[in-house]
Amino acid sequence: MADKVKVALPDGSKKEHAVGTSVEQILREFDPSLAKTALVASLNGRTVDLSEKVGEDSEVRFFSFDSEQGREAFWHSTSHVMAQAVRDLFPGVKLAIGPSIEEGFYYDFDTEDPFEPDDLERIEKRMREIIKQDFAFRREEVSKSEAEEIFRQGGESYKLEILSELEGDTAVLYRHDDFVDLCRGPHVPTTGVIKSFKLLSVAGAYWRGSERNPMLQRIYGVSFPKREELDQYLKRLEEMKRRDHRVLGKELELFSISDEVGPGLVLWHPKGAMIRKVIEDYWLEEHLKHDYQLIYTPHVARLHLWERSGHTGFYQENMFSTMKVEGEEYQLKPMNCPFHILIYKSKLRSYRDLPLKLAELGACYRYERSGVLLGLSRVRGFTMDDAHIFCKPEQLEEEVIKLLDFSLSMLRTLGFDDYQIFLSTRPEKSIGEEQNWDTAQEALRQALESQNLEFEVDKGGGAFYGPKIDLKIKDVMGRPQQCTTIQFDFNIPERFDLTFVDSDGNFHRPIMIHRALLGSLERFFGVLIEHFAGAFPLWLSPVQIRIMPITDEQNPYSAGVERRLKEEGFRVELDDRNEKINYKIREAEKEKIPYMFIVGKKEVQDKNLSVRRHKKGDLGRFDTDEVIDKLKEEVKKKAPEPVSF
RNA sequence: GCCGAUGUAGCUCAACGGUAGAGCAACUGAUUUGUAAUCAGUAGGUUGGAGGUUCGAUUCCUCUCAUCGGCUCCA
Numbered sequence: 001m002a003d004k005v006k007v008a009l010p011d012g013s014k015k016e017h018a019v020g021t022s023v024e025q026i027l028r029e030f031d032p033s034l035a036k037t038a039l040v041a042s043l044n045g046r047t048v049d050l051s052e053k054v055g056e057d058s059e060v061r062f063f064s065f066d067s068e069q070g071r072e073a074f075w076h077s078t079s080h081v082m083a084q085a086v087r088d089l090f091p092g093v094k095l096a097i098g099p100s101i102e103e104g105f106y107y108d109f110d111t112e113d114p115f116e117p118d119d120l121e122r123i124e125k126r127m128r129e130i131i132k133q134d135f136a137f138r139r140e141e142v143s144k145s146e147a148e149e150i151f152r153q154g155g156e157s158y159k160l161e162i163l164s165e166l167e168g169d170t171a172v173l174y175r176h177d178d179f180v181d182l183c184r185g186p187h188v189p190t191t192g193v194i195k196s197f198k199l200l201s202v203a204g205a206y207w208r209g210s211e212r213n214p215m216l217q218r219i220y221g222v223s224f225p226k227r228e229e230l231d232q233y234l235k236r237l238e239e240m241k242r243r244d245h246r247v248l249g250k251e252l253e254l255f256s257i258s259d260e261v262g263p264g265l266v267l268w269h270p271k272g273a274m275i276r277k278v279i280e281d282y283w284l285e286e287h288l289k290h291d292y293q294l295i296y297t298p299h300v301a302r303l304h305l306w307e308r309s310g311h312t313g314f315y316q317e318n319m320f321s322t323m324k325v326e327g328e329e330y331q332l333k334p335m336n337c338p339f340h341i342l343i344y345k346s347k348l349r350s351y352r353d354l355p356l357k358l359a360e361l362g363a364c365y366r367y368e369r370s371g372v373l374l375g376l377s378r379v380r381g382f383t384m385d386d387a388h389i390f391c392k393p394e395q396l397e398e399e400v401i402k403l404l405d406f407s408l409s410m411l412r413t414l415g416f417d418d419y420q421i422f423l424s425t426r427p428e429k430s431i432g433e434e435q436n437w438d439t440a441q442e443a444l445r446q447a448l449e450s451q452n453l454e455f456e457v458d459k460g461g462g463a464f465y466g467p468k469i470d471l472k473i474k475d476v477m478g479r480p481q482q483c484t485t486i487q488f489d490f491n492i493p494e495r496f497d498l499t500f501v502d503s504d505g506n507f508h509r510p511i512m513i514h515r516a517l518l519g520s521l522e523r524f525f526g527v528l529i530e531h532f533a534g535a536f537p538l539w540l541s542p543v544q545i546r547i548m549p550i551t552d553e554q555n556p557y558s559a560g561v562e563r564r565l566k567e568e569g570f571r572v573e574l575d576d577r578n579e580k581i582n583y584k585i586r587e588a589e590k591e592k593i594p595y596m597f598i599v600g601k602k603e604v605q606d607k608n609l610s611v612r613r614h615k616k617g618d619l620g621r622f623d624t625d626e627v628i629d630k631l632k633e634e635v636k637k638k639a640p641e642p643v644s645f
Numbered sequence: 646g647c648c649g650a651u652g653u654a655g656c657u658c659a660a661c662g663g664u665a666g667a668g669c670a671a672c673u674g675a676u677u678u679g680u681a682a683u684c685a686g687u688a689g690g691u692u693g694g695a696g697g698u699u700c701g702a703u704u705c706c707u708c709u710c711a712u713c714g715g716c717u718c719c720a
Contacts, residue, residue: 106715114649203715204648211717215648218715246713250656259693259711318719335720364720369646370711372718384720482720520720551677578677586681600679610680618680 008059017054024050024189027062037064037225039188040073047073049139049186065225075100077137077188078197078223079107084179085126086219089119095181096158096207096216103233104222108205110158114217120199123219127197134192135176139185147171150180158207196230197223240477245529246375252534252591254542255376255525264373264380266522271542274571275528276521278540280361282413282638283385283518290406292359292387297339299363303329309338310495314464318366320380336362337489337514340388341496344510349500354510355391355399361521362386376526383521389513390498393439396511400447400469400486407484407517411473414518415531415640418474419483421453424461431464432490440488440511441467465491475531483524487514535592535614538642539635545572546593548584550600552576557604561597561624568628570635589614594642595631611645619645 004016009030017026023041027034027050041048043058047069054060063070079098086093086109098107109115115123142150144163150173151159159182163171174183176191188194199221207213224230241247249255254272261267268276284294303322306312311319311334320332333339340358349356365381372378391399411419423444426437444467448455455469462468466488472480489512492498499507518524528536538544545565549558555576565572573593575584581598588596596612602621603609609627611619622630622645634643 117650201714202649205716206647209716211647215716217648220715257712263711366720368719369717371646371648371716373712378719382720386720485720516720518720523720548680550679553677580676580678580683581680582678583682584680589681596680598680602679612680 005054006057007054008057010061019055020053022050023048023052023054023060023062026054026060031062034062034064038062039064039070039193040186042069047186049137050189051136051139052186072100073186073188074194074225075105075223076183077191078194078221079105080137080174080176080179080181080183080187081127081130081191081194082123082199082219082221083107083109083181084130084177085123087179088126089122094158095156097162098181104200104220106205106218106220108207108216108218110207110214110216114204115202115219117202120202120219124197124199130177131191131194133177134190136190137187138175139187140173140175141170142173144169144171147173147182151182193225194223195225196227197221198230198234236477240530243477243530243533244375245377245526248529248534249376249526254529257375257379262380263370264368264378266376266379266381272525274542275536275540276525279414279518279521279524283361283410286406286410287359287387290357290402292357295340295343295358295360297336297343297360297362298333299365300330300332301338303331305338305342306331308495309341309492311335311338318368320365320367332365333362334364334366336360336364336384336386337388337492337512338496340386341492341498341512344388344390344498345496349390349510351392351500351502351508354500355389355395357387357389359385359387364520376522376529379520379522382523384516385518385521385524386514386516389515390493390500390510391513392500392502392508393511396440396443396488396513397447397450399513400444401451403486403513403515404447404451404453404469407471407486410517411471411483413638414528415537416473416475416483420472420474420480421448421455422458422461422470422472423448423455424458424463424468424470426467427460427462427464429464430462432466436490437467440490444469444486444488463487463489465489473527475527476533477530481523481527483519483527484517485515485519488512489514536594537638537640538594538631539638541592541594542571543573543591543593544570544631544635545595545597546575546584546588547572547597547599548575548581548588550581550598552578554599554601554604558599561599561609564624565628568632570631585612597627613642616642 003019005019006014007017007026008014027038027041038050040063041050042061043052043054065071065074076099079100083095083098090111094110096108096110098105144166147163148160151163162182171182172184173180174185174187199219201220203218203220204215205218207216222233224233252271253269255269256267257265258267287294303312315334319334322329322331343358344356361383363381363383368378368380389399425441468485468487470482471484473483474480493509493512498510500510502508547558547562549555558574558576562572562574585596592614594614598610598612608621608623610621611627613619630643630645
């Protein structure tokens with residue numbers, strides 16, 4: 001056996017090291033400054049501790065906190081420190097799991113008494129002590145039976161359960177101080193590298209996410225190598241709170257959800273309703289341009305329809321209970337598709353009719369469990385911007401391409417040009433011919449590839465009735481938001497025996513695509529509010545302009561301006577209250593009204609306007625016609641940013 | 646649905662088991678004001694709801710409804 005190995009370094013160079021040299025030693029030699037920030041490394045693609053020793057020719061990489069691997073190890077290590085702190089302070093708790101997550105980490109504990117928010121401070125204090133002592137994280141490979149012994153003694157039943165499901169004969173333990181955990185690793189070198197952290201919240205969580213299992217207590221936290229990074233993170237949380245659509249929705253009088261109406265049912269107030277109407281108008285205009293036909297359908301239908309569509313079978317738990325009318329059961333609709341299908345079926349369809357595209361802003365009602373409702377994001381009554389496309393198999397790819405293009409252009413106009421795309425394929429439990437699935441999945445993939453769109457494949461993530469493409473937009477805070485969905489359906493055309501007459505004179509089954517571009521108007525509105533922090537672009541603003549006379553001497557002139565602007569199609573208000581101009585401005589700014597026209601003596605005399613823009617301040621005095629032209633242009637362009645004056 | 650927290654005036658928040666208070670908003674009056682809060686006065690509450698403990702409950706207990714943070718699912 002050779003006593004030297006070749007190590008390929010990140011800069012492409014190669015170096016010989018003795019077998020058993022630690023990654024850390026290699027790193028120190030390679031780049032002493034990187035050695036200060038590196039947390040973990042990889043050997044031939046396998047992420048490892050810095051203390052790992054090389055045993056064969058390897059390609060080595062180093063990861064600091066700025067990489068995914070580095071962050072994961074960092075957060076995961078913090079969760080171990082937290083687990084020790086909890087174990088020290090609350091003897092008798094059992095440890096479940098404590099992974100890193102997208103932003104931070106959590107650890108699940110089984111404890112008789114749930115943690116209280118005050119406990120977090122105590123735990124933090126103990127964590128600081130553990131960190132200060134700078135314990136090394138030590139990796140240890142033991143036989144399964146050895147590990148079993150350790151956890152049996154500790155009464156760690158969850159660890160034993162995980163252990164029993166591990167493949168192979170060995171288990172990996174990580175120790176620091178007197179704390180031991182079953183863990184794949186890797187970890188950062190010592191507890192001391194965790195310079196700043198914060199425990200954020202306590203929450204209940206089921207063991208392995210299933211409600212049949214015991215409820216555990218989960219503590220969430222986040223940590224960083226530098227104090228400033230934690231501060232920045234906390235600032236971001238503040239910013240998210242400031243943008244919260246539930247808060248802004250109340251402040252700006254956009255919508256409310258009333259106890260008396262019921263949970264998850266939205267009241268659109270005049271200002272929210274105006275924004276919705278502008279979006280709807282734009283939506284309809286675009287759909288007509290894209291060869292869709294507008295339809296309207298009822299909110300309820302005989303239960304029979306839902307039996308035929310299959311919803312009473314596979315969707316029952318999400319539906320409101322039925323109601324009885326004249327001895328007949330009726331069902332509030334959770335979806336629009338059966339109605340659209342009946343319109344398709346209302347006459348004999350020829351291949352010349354295809355693709356047939358029926359679109360509707362359809363109000364749907366779904367039973368959502370009380371614990372999951374959330375502002376506008378998760379409701380029980382919502383409006384889907386729904387459409388169904390009936391087409392021939394060979395039209396599929398082209399239709400999907402058109403859909404993607406349509407969706408992206410509409411979202412761009414509404415202010416979103418950052419997104420992620422997911423292609424979800426056949427799940428285990430599914431219906432339909434395998435060949436149909438393959439063709440359909442291939443069509444979706446081809447469509448995405450031909451448009452040079454990057455996408456991730458969610459294997460087995462499709463609906464049981466067909467594959468789908470989902471599009472998540474990223475809002476201004478970088479949070480992904482479920483939005484467009486394009487789903488094939490092999491089930492429902494079958495159930496309703498949909499046909500068309502092809503050029504060969506025979507009946508064939510059309511393919512049906514369900515699609516929603518915005519998703520639901522309610523959820524989309526919530527995303528929109530947070531994206532713009534309530535300061536909507538001019539074309540969407542419920543009140544576009546407020547005219548503010550300085551004294552009541554200017555009221556008549558201001559009223560004339562108001563009339564003129566209304567005639568020009570602007571949504572405008574006149575603030576002729578007996579208040580100081582500063583006060584009027586303050587209120588208009590707080591209401592995030594895009595334009596304020598201030599009218600004093602000078603403006604009346606010169607028959608012009610002083611223009612103030614929300615957040616920007618005074619823009620100066622301008623000729624009225626010029627201002628109107630500029631603003632019209634801004635509206636017409638649906639400009640996300642104000643035009644320049 | 647489950648675990649935990651919360652629920653007081655339109656909003657934001659106070660009030661040791663002893664008849665509930667402030668700021669903002671609203672209303673009235675004065676003030677006629679030049680780019681983010683003029684001054685004064687008035688009114689506003691079955692303390693989410695129902696029960697219980699107590700001489701007495703916003704405060705303690707039980708149930709219930711809703712909201713928030715999560716678990717799961719999705720538009």
